[in-house]
Amino acid sequence: MKRVYTNESRFLVNNIKDLIDAQGIPVFVKNEYAQGAMGEISPFDCWPEVWVVNDADYERAKDIIDRAHQNQYADDWICNHCREQNAASFDICWNCQQESK
Numbered sequence: 001m002k003r004v005y006t007n008e009s010r011f012l013v014n015n016i017k018d019l020i021d022a023q024g025i026p027v028f029v030k031n032e033y034a035q036g037a038m039g040e041i042s043p044f045d046c047w048p049e050v051w052v053v054n055d056a057d058y059e060r061a062k063d064i065i066d067r068a069h070q071n072q073y074a075d076d077w078i079c080n081h082c083r084e085q086n087a088a089s090f091d092i093c094w095n096c097q098q099e100s101k
């Protein structure tokens with residue numbers, strides 16, 4: 001088993017898991033419900049993680065994640081006014097409302 005992805009967002013982690021799952025690769029999520037019950041563990045240790053069952057699937061799973069990220073961030077833009085990063089779906093800056101696209 002190998003860990004292929006981790007993020008503090010359970011939503012993103014499940015998204016990635018579904019993408020890999022859709023390719024027929026056996027995959028599961030670890031630490032999904034660990035958040036909020038941290039105790040003495042550092043927050044990073046509690047991030048949900050995506051694992052592939054078979055080490056042989058690791059490279060393929062990584063490819064899927066890379067491609068998902070490229071699609072997700074391909075059209076992000078940086079505001080010329082305040083330098084904040086904006087998602088492609090925003091026409092005006094979420095931070096300063098300037099139309100800087």
Ligand SMILES: [Zn+2]
Nearest residue numbers: 079082093096
């Ligand atoms: Zn701005």
